Amino acid sequence: MSIVGAMSFVSSRAQVEPFRVMQILGRALARDDAILLCVGQPASPAPAPVITGAHTYLDTHTLGYTATLGIPELREAIADWHSRTYNVRTEAKNVVVTTGSSGGFVALFLAALEHGDSIAMTRPGYPAYRNALKALGANVVDVVCGADTRFQPTVDKLEKLNPTPRAVIVTSPDNPTGTIIDPEELARIAKWCEENECLLISDEIYHGITYGRQCVTAHQFSPNAAVVGSLSKYFSMTGWRLGWLIVPDHLVEPLENLEANLALCPPAISQYAALHAFGQDARAELEGHVAKYAAARDVLLRELPSLGLGRFAPPDGGFYLWVDVSHLTENSELWCQHILDTTGVALAPGTDFDPVDGKKFVRISFCVEPEQVSEAVRRLKKVMVDTTT
Ligand SMILES: Cc1ncc(COP(=O)(O)O)c(C=O)c1O
Numbered sequence: 001m002s003i004v005g006a007m008s009f010v011s012s013r014a015q016v017e018p019f020r021v022m023q024i025l026g027r028a029l030a031r032d033d034a035i036l037l038c039v040g041q042p043a044s045p046a047p048a049p050v051i052t053g054a055h056t057y058l059d060t061h062t063l064g065y066t067a068t069l070g071i072p073e074l075r076e077a078i079a080d081w082h083s084r085t086y087n088v089r090t091e092a093k094n095v096v097v098t099t100g101s102s103g104g105f106v107a108l109f110l111a112a113l114e115h116g117d118s119i120a121m122t123r124p125g126y127p128a129y130r131n132a133l134k135a136l137g138a139n140v141v142d143v144v145c146g147a148d149t150r151f152q153p154t155v156d157k158l159e160k161l162n163p164t165p166r167a168v169i170v171t172s173p174d175n176p177t178g179t180i181i182d183p184e185e186l187a188r189i190a191k192w193c194e195e196n197e198c199l200l201i202s203d204e205i206y207h208g209i210t211y212g213r214q215c216v217t218a219h220q221f222s223p224n225a226a227v228v229g230s231l232s233k234y235f236s237m238t239g240w241r242l243g244w245l246i247v248p249d250h251l252v253e254p255l256e257n258l259e260a261n262l263a264l265c266p267p268a269i270s271q272y273a274a275l276h277a278f279g280q281d282a283r284a285e286l287e288g289h290v291a292k293y294a295a296a297r298d299v300l301l302r303e304l305p306s307l308g309l310g311r312f313a314p315p316d317g318g319f320y321l322w323v324d325v326s327h328l329t330e331n332s333e334l335w336c337q338h339i340l341d342t343t344g345v346a347l348a349p350g351t352d353f354d355p356v357d358g359k360k361f362v363r364i365s366f367c368v369e370p371e372q373v374s375e376a377v378r379r380l381k382k383v384m385v386d387t388t389t
Contacts, residue, residue, distance in 0.1 A: 016131040017355070021348045021363075024336055028346035035368070035376045038336075038346040040175060040320065042236040042367045044289050046273070047282035050237065054273035063268040068260045069252070070097025070244070071271050078229070078244050081278045085207075086217040094246050096255050097266045101205050101230040101243030102128060107262065108226055108245055109136055111254040112199055117166040122153050124322060124354040124361070126175045126203070141165055142356075150313050151177040151322065155188045167199040172215065173206040176353040176363040177322040178315020183216045190221035200225040205243065206318035208234030208286070211294055213316040224248050231270075233318070235277045236289055240270040293319050295370040303377040304364075307384045319367040322350070326360035336362060343379040 021038055028034035045051065057063065069075065075092040082090040098104030105128070113119065115137040121129050123142040130140050141161055145151045151174060158168060170189060172181040181189075186202075193200040202218030202225050218225035230243035247255065259265075276282060300321060304310055311324035329335035332349040340346050350361030366373055 013135045013137065016135055017127065017352070019127065020333065020352045024340065024346050024348060027337075028340060028344075031340075031344055033344040034340075035345050035372050035379070037364050037366065037368065037373070037376055038348040040233070040318075040365050040367065041238050042233065042289060042319075043369065044236045046237045046240060047235070047277060047285045049276035049279060049281050050235075050240075050273045053276040054269055057269060057272040061268075061272065063272075066265045066268050066271060068256050068263075068265050070095070070266055071268075073275055074271050077275055077278045079246075082217065082219075082227075082229070082246060086220055088217060088219045090219065090246055094249065094252065096245040096247060096252065096259070097271060098243045098245060098259070099263055099266050100232060100241045101203070101228045102132075103241075103263060103266070104228055104243045104245045105129065105201075106132055106136070107255055107258050108201065108228070108247070108251075109133060109138065110258055110262075111251055112226070113138060113166055118161075118163055120153070120158065120161055120165040120168045122151065122169075122171065122174070123356065124151065124176055124350065124358065125169070126171060127352045129169055130355075143168075147313055150179040152179055152181040152185065153189065154185055155192045158189065158192055164196050165198055167201055168193060169201045169203060170218070171203040173209065173315070173317030174320075175206070175318060176320050176348075176350070176361075177313055178318045178320045179313055180210065180213050180215055180316035183214075183220075186216060186218060187221045190218055190225060194222060194224060201228065202226070203228045205230035206233050209290055209293060209319060210317035211297060211315070215317065219246065226251070231274055231277060234286060234290070235274075235282075236286065237270070237274070237277065240274065241267055242270045242274055292370055293367055296366040296368065296373040297321075299370055299373045299377065300364065300366055303374075307377070307380055309384075319365055321364040321366070322353075323362050323364060324360060325362050329359075331359050332362050333359065339380070339383070342383050343376075345376045345379055 075095040078095045079090045079092040118139045120141045122145045143153045207215045227246040231237040336347045336349045348363040350358035
């Protein structure tokens with residue numbers, strides 16, 4: 001029998017950054033008293049009708065593979081929800097159900113873009129776009145966005161890019177900043193994309209979680225945009241791993257062929273159960289969660305300035321605050337570790353979201369009970385006088 005020596009099979013495409021939020025989470029979970037303001041995961045379970053539905057389907061269905069693009073009833077339900085919410089005409093044939101929006105992004109990148117294409121995303125921005133795109137061989141182009149544009153891209157910024165990107169990702173409400181793009185600017189970007197043969201990818205996974213501002217879908221401005229949605233956030237179903245793409249006709253078959261080979265189908269039990277996520281009962285429960293996020297947000301908006309953490313753009317939606325801590329530390333990773341060690345409050349260092357300036361920022365998630373946020377503030381107050389690292 002031959003002895004095979006230790007060989008290394010790590011590809012260069014696997015050399016992506018770790019998700020540091022998960023490292024902080026790991027350390028936090030090792031404590032009994034941790035308050036998790038580091039992850040973007042609703043503390044609530046799926047709506048009751050979804051859970052009841054899941055039990056029923058478990059008892060009555062074989063739950064084998066489903067159609068690759070998703071079960072027709074769910075594609076229909078998503079199209080209907082999208083049409084009603086935004087007063088647009090979205091058809092089930094353009095809906096592709098995916099394994100979380102994360103699975104949808106990878107499939108979409110593969111279906112629409114060539115190796116080496118330039119893709120524009122905001123910095124700060126959601127790190128998995130950057131890392132997944134890099135692994136797929138794309139050229140990620142940063143659109144640096146600050147408080148002046150409320151961390152959202154503008155046509156002016158896109159015009160300055162050279163070469164013109166093949167795709168632009170707009171995230172609204174945004175992660176990590178919680179800002180919502182102005183409808184007029186999204187309309188301008190959609191038009192610019194049409195004129196420049198650039199695919200507009202609109203990440204709308206935080207839609208439904210807003211605080212007094214409305215979200216618009218990119219489909220209101222362009223039938224050619226790719227819209228990305230998810231059951232993870234508003235619908236409080238992170239671990240059920242369901243998301244969707246709404247794409248123009250020409251992308252449906254390529255996505256079907258790719259997904260058939262990459263994933264076969266999205267999780268069956270989640271799809272059947274998710275049929276119950278769009279009804280009135282679920283809606284009432286989900287609006288209750290949004291009310292709690294709003295209360296938690298109010299606590300932070302009121303209290304953070306008194307902790308010396310007053311430099312942020314008030315979030316219009318989602319459940320994050322992007323806070324400038326550059327006056328307290330030169331390294332938000334060390335600072336977050338220090339805060340976790342001394343208070344049990346887990347915050348996310350900004351380095352995941354901004355590889356250049358992220359050490360100056362932290363992201364605070366507030367998708368927990370408002371009381372937990374109050375308790376976090378109480379603990380932070382105790383140590384904030386003495387935390388400069
Ligand atoms: C902006 C954004 N897009 C996409 C995702 C992926 O979410 P999921 O795969 O659970 O739909 C996340 C997760 O936090 C996110 O913040």
